[in-house]
Amino acid sequence: MEREFYTISDISIAAYLLVKGHQIVNVEKNEKGQYFFSFKKNEAIETDSLSFLSSECSQYDNQMRLLRSLLKSK
Numbered sequence: 001m002e003r004e005f006y007t008i009s010d011i012s013i014a015a016y017l018l019v020k021g022h023q024i025v026n027v028e029k030n031e032k033g034q035y036f037f038s039f040k041k042n043e044a045i046e047t048d049s050l051s052f053l054s055s056e057c058s059q060y061d062n063q064m065r066l067l068r069s070l071l072k073s074k
Helices: 011-019 045-054 056-072
Strands: 005-008 024-029 035-040
Touching: 005 011, 005 045, 011 024, 011 035, 011 045, 011 056, 045 056
Parallel strands: none
Antiparallel strands: 005 035, 024 035
């Protein structure tokens, strides 16, 4: 039986999937403090998740991480 949810822990990909119109159904936090985002699974969600890597959203996210790193080093 195939799972009916697509679950990820990366908040940037979760935000991207929301922008792409996917429906979030649950957010959970484990004992280590890590969050997991569950989306209703459909035919496009895995493809959309992978497309994040080559999207402008990913580039933006990488530059924000770089800027945060620079600020922390000051």
